[in-house]
Amino acid sequence: xxxxxxxxxxxxxxxxxxxxxxxxxxxxxxxxxxxxxxxxxxxxxxxxxxxxxxxxxxxxxxxxxxxxxxxxxxxxxxxxxxxxxxxxxxxxxxxxxxxxxxxxxxxxxxxxxxxxxxxxxxxxxxxxxxxxxxxxxxxxxxxxxxxxxxxxxxxxxxxxxxxxxxxxxxxxxxxxxxxxxxxxxxxxxxxxxxxxxxxxxxxxxxxxxxxxxxxxxxxxxxxxxxxxxxxxxxxxxxxxxxxxxxxxxxxxxxxxxxxxxxxxxxxxxxxxxxxxxxxxxxxxxxxx
Amino acid sequence: xxxxxxxxxxxxxxxxxxxxxxxxxxxxxxxxxxxxxxxxxxxxxxxxxxxxxxxxxxxxxxxxxxxxxxxxxxxxxxxxxxxxxxxxxxxxxxxxxxxxxxxxxxxxxxxxxxxxxxxxxxxxxxxxxxxxxxxxxxxxxxxxxxxxxxxxxxxxxxxxxxxxxxxxxxxxxxxxxxxxxxxxxxxxxxxxxxxxxxxxxxxxxxxxxxxxxxxxxxxxxxxxxxxxxxxxxxxxxxxxxxxxxxxxxxxxxxxxxxxxxxxxxxxxxxxxxxxxxxxxxxxxxxxxxxxxxxxxxxxxxxxxxxxxxxxxxxxxxxxxxxxxxxxxxxxxxxxxxxxxxxxxxxxxxxxxxxxxxxxxxxxxxxxxxxxxxxxxxxxxxxxxxxxxxxxxxxxxxxxxxxxxxxxxxxxxxxxxxxxxxxxxxxxxxxxxxxxxxxxxxxxxxxxxxxxxxxxxxxxxxxxxxxxxxxxxxxxxxxxxxxxxxxxxxxxxxxxxxxxxxxxxxxxxxxxxxxxxxxxxxxxxxxxxxxxxxxxxxxxxxxxxxxxxxxxxxxxxxxxxxxxxx
Numbered sequence: 001x002x003x004x005x006x007x008x009x010x011x012x013x014x015x016x017x018x019x020x021x022x023x024x025x026x027x028x029x030x031x032x033x034x035x036x037x038x039x040x041x042x043x044x045x046x047x048x049x050x051x052x053x054x055x056x057x058x059x060x061x062x063x064x065x066x067x068x069x070x071x072x073x074x075x076x077x078x079x080x081x082x083x084x085x086x087x088x089x090x091x092x093x094x095x096x097x098x099x100x101x102x103x104x105x106x107x108x109x110x111x112x113x114x115x116x117x118x119x120x121x122x123x124x125x126x127x128x129x130x131x132x133x134x135x136x137x138x139x140x141x142x143x144x145x146x147x148x149x150x151x152x153x154x155x156x157x158x159x160x161x162x163x164x165x166x167x168x169x170x171x172x173x174x175x176x177x178x179x180x181x182x183x184x185x186x187x188x189x190x191x192x193x194x195x196x197x198x199x200x201x202x203x204x205x206x207x208x209x210x211x212x213x214x215x216x217x218x219x220x221x222x223x224x225x226x227x228x229x230x231x232x233x234x235x236x237x238x239x240x241x242x243x244x245x246x247x248x249x250x251x252x253x254x255x256x257x258x259x260x261x262x263x264x265x266x267x268x269x270x271x272x273x274x275x276x277x278x279x280x281x282x283x284x285x286x287x288x
Numbered sequence: 289x290x291x292x293x294x295x296x297x298x299x300x301x302x303x304x305x306x307x308x309x310x311x312x313x314x315x316x317x318x319x320x321x322x323x324x325x326x327x328x329x330x331x332x333x334x335x336x337x338x339x340x341x342x343x344x345x346x347x348x349x350x351x352x353x354x355x356x357x358x359x360x361x362x363x364x365x366x367x368x369x370x371x372x373x374x375x376x377x378x379x380x381x382x383x384x385x386x387x388x389x390x391x392x393x394x395x396x397x398x399x400x401x402x403x404x405x406x407x408x409x410x411x412x413x414x415x416x417x418x419x420x421x422x423x424x425x426x427x428x429x430x431x432x433x434x435x436x437x438x439x440x441x442x443x444x445x446x447x448x449x450x451x452x453x454x455x456x457x458x459x460x461x462x463x464x465x466x467x468x469x470x471x472x473x474x475x476x477x478x479x480x481x482x483x484x485x486x487x488x489x490x491x492x493x494x495x496x497x498x499x500x501x502x503x504x505x506x507x508x509x510x511x512x513x514x515x516x517x518x519x520x521x522x523x524x525x526x527x528x529x530x531x532x533x534x535x536x537x538x539x540x541x542x543x544x545x546x547x548x549x550x551x552x553x554x555x556x557x558x559x560x561x562x563x564x565x566x567x568x569x570x571x572x573x574x575x576x577x578x579x580x581x582x583x584x585x586x587x588x589x590x591x592x593x594x595x596x597x598x599x600x601x602x603x604x605x606x607x608x609x610x611x612x613x614x615x616x617x618x619x620x621x622x623x624x625x626x627x628x629x630x631x632x633x634x635x636x637x638x639x640x641x642x643x644x645x646x647x648x649x650x651x652x653x654x655x656x657x658x659x660x661x662x663x664x665x666x667x668x669x670x671x672x673x674x675x676x677x678x679x680x681x682x683x684x685x686x687x688x689x690x691x692x693x694x695x696x697x698x699x700x701x702x703x704x705x706x707x708x709x710x711x712x713x714x715x716x717x718x719x720x721x722x723x724x725x726x727x728x729x730x731x732x733x734x735x736x737x738x739x740x741x742x743x744x745x746x747x748x749x750x751x752x753x754x755x756x757x758x759x760x761x762x763x764x765x766x767x768x769x770x771x772x773x774x775x776x777x778x779x780x781x782x783x784x785x786x787x788x789x790x791x792x793x794x795x796x797x798x799x800x801x802x803x804x805x806x807x808x809x810x811x812x813x814x815x816x817x818x819x820x821x822x823x824x825x826x827x828x829x830x831x832x833x834x835x836x837x838x839x840x841x842x843x844x845x846x847x848x849x850x851x852x853x
Contacts, residue, residue, distance in 0.1 A: 116689065162363070163367055178581040180570050183581070185581070185683040185684045187689075188690070244381075256399065256587070258587075259563055261587070268552060
């Protein structure tokens with residue numbers, strides 16, 4: 001304090017004040033350094049290992065991203081254009097790990113070609129690579145994380161929950177995905193894909209992130225329990241054998257009409273021709 | 289009398305009901321034989337199957353919209369609130385023994401019923417079997433088709449599942465689109481706001497009582513008229529406008545028709561057993577807040593659906609009243625107009641051709657190129673609207689854009705029928721020319737002859753007299769003539785404009801169609817034809833074998849015969 005008072009004397013005012021300021025900054029930096037060192041000294045060792053493993057994963061993801069994704073999404077996932085001013089790939093900042101896990105895990109990304117909609121195909125990357133990519137994209141900005149496996153575990157779903165899932169499915173999903181989850185058409189070449197044979201995790205992530213044309217059903221709209229029940233209903237639909245015989249694709253009356261005409265009327269007209277021909281044969285006198 | 293020869297039980301019945309005389313006359317009734325005459329039978333038999341399975345279904349179906357909690361055995365819907373109608377449909381499907389099979393047979397039979405009526409209609413149309421004296425039977429048949437479609441649609445609406453509810457909602461929208469009376473009409477039909485509590489019970493009564501009764505009455509009238517008019521037959525040796533060549537009802541058609549009934553029942557039962565139809569449990573109970581992709585009507589309403597799907601969203605407002613052209617045109621103007629046109633076609637054609645003769649010999653489609661072309665245009669129009677009704681599935685299954693499908697169809701419904709008409713008529717005319725070639729020059733044998741002076745000719749073999757008869761057993765067709773503008777007193781003919789219009793239509797109708805050769809032409813062709821060896825057998829005597837009685841000498845005679853009546 002005495003020094004400060006000294007510094008206030010007019011003769012040394014300027015230099016004293018400047019020194020005082022620098023000193024504060026040094027103290028601050030010193031303090032931070034001390035706390036940081038103390039933290040690293042006191043924190044458990046495995047946390048250090050994790051941290052480095054995670055950063056290593058992010059680093060690995062970044063490399064994979066630069067090779068497989070950056071041509072469309074930009075080197076820093078900021079989104080990219082195709083050189084003619086059109087968007088080639090949207091920005092991935094803030095989409096979260098769940099979006100990456102869905103898109104790459106269902107094989108939609110990397111896309112083979114741009115189009116109205118990117119189709120599902122066999123995944124290109126291994127699960128570890130997908131995790132690395134997801135970790136990298138998640139490290140850019142916060143976004144929905146890959147759901148924990150308990151959240152889509154349907155093995156313990158009760159009948160009531162499955163029925164409830166059916167109601168939620170009919171209210172929120174069937175308009176695009178069809179009553180049996182078989183998918184349906186959307187405008188301009190886009191479509192709601194079939195939900196049959198899709199990993200429960202991916203269905204969960206799709207609801208969470210709203211890929212392509214799909215709206216986002218965030219946890220405030222469809223709560224985690226709702227999502228799980230919907231997945232349970234879809235699973236029940238998929239496992240259900242059609243009690244009425246061959247299900248005709250579960251596509252509704254169009255395929256029924258097609259079968260009615262091609263098989264039903266086709267067979268009956270065939271039989272009519274056969275019975276008619278029988279008569280001609282019996283007559284025996286018909287020319288040619 | 290004949291009673292003496294009858295076995296005792298028949299004699300007993302005959303003494304009381306007089307069946308011997310009736311049976312003697314009708315059991316020996318002759319019907320001509322052809323597979324295409326059995327298409328109507330499919331409809332009749334499907335109707336019988338519908339009555340049988342329908343009665344079974346009414347034993348368990350509860351036509352009520354009272355809300356209950358489902359506690360049946362289909363676990364995915366257990367505990368949900370739904371109408372009694374839907375719950376009882378689920379019960380029929382899962383808890384009534386044989387119920388699902390009966391439901392599925394009923395539904396497949398409905399699909400086949402309407403489809404076979406339509407196939408039968410096409411046969412009647414393309415062979416001209418609707419001509420005098422059968423115009424009214426055409427109208428009766430058309431009435432049954434119309435009622436069958438309404439009946440099917442009401443049945444589709446009964447289970448009160450999400451699909452049927454959505455279908456009824458669309459129908460209600462169409463009803464509401466009627467100018468001025470729309471809202472009141474909708475309230476009248478549904479007993480208030482849609483969906484209300486009345487629709488299932490109302491539709492049920494109409495579905496199981498009113499329309500089946502009407503169809504049954506019309507079936508009876510239809511068959512009585514077939515017996516009264518006698519069945520038409522295809523032209524052939526020995527077949528004229530005045531006879532029917534075929535087999536007696538007993539035993540040939542008893543066996544054939546009886547057997548065919550069991551085949552139809554068998555195929556329908558197989559379809560009901562093997563092919564799942566209308567899985568109501570997958571749709572869930574109807575809730576106006578829900579909808580599903582793949583919401584389509586059964587096929588026979590598909591063209592109406594397509595018509596609505598293709599229409600751009602036009603709307604206009606007059607003095608505070610909104611007119612929804614997007615529903616008015618595709619649902620309330622085009623379909624009734626099309627249906628009326630088809631129903632009245634026999635009268636329209638008769639007016640254009642001026643043909644007042646009775647016809648019991650059928651036309652081969654090629655011999656009426658314009659009619660056949662019109663038929664092809666109708667089928668194309670209908671088929672394109674049909675495709676429009678399933679445009680979403682076309683888009684997903686063929687990987688094309690829904691918008692492209694819709695836009696293509698918007699134009700195709702106008703150009704497609706014209707193209708189909710033109711192509712079909714040209715093909716028919718070409719086939720007529722080919723027939724005349726066979727008639728005049730015979731068959732190409734592939735044998736090349738060289739004459740002494742070096743000329744190469746192909747040897748033609750004459751066609752059989754049977755075939756020659758078949759090819760020539762048709763009428764000469766001639767356009768109407770307008771007649772003089774004024775009569776001998778200088779008075780202008782009445783309704784001159786209409787007559788001119790009619791004559792123009794008639795010219796269009798018969799334009800470019802090929803007349804069959806006259807007897808003289810055939811004789812001349814055979815005399816000077818390439819088949820030097822063969823014409824000797826045919827003879828020059830002016831009478832061409834197999835071409836008897838149906839070849840009019842010239843246009844004047846033909847015209848006289850057409851307008852005689």
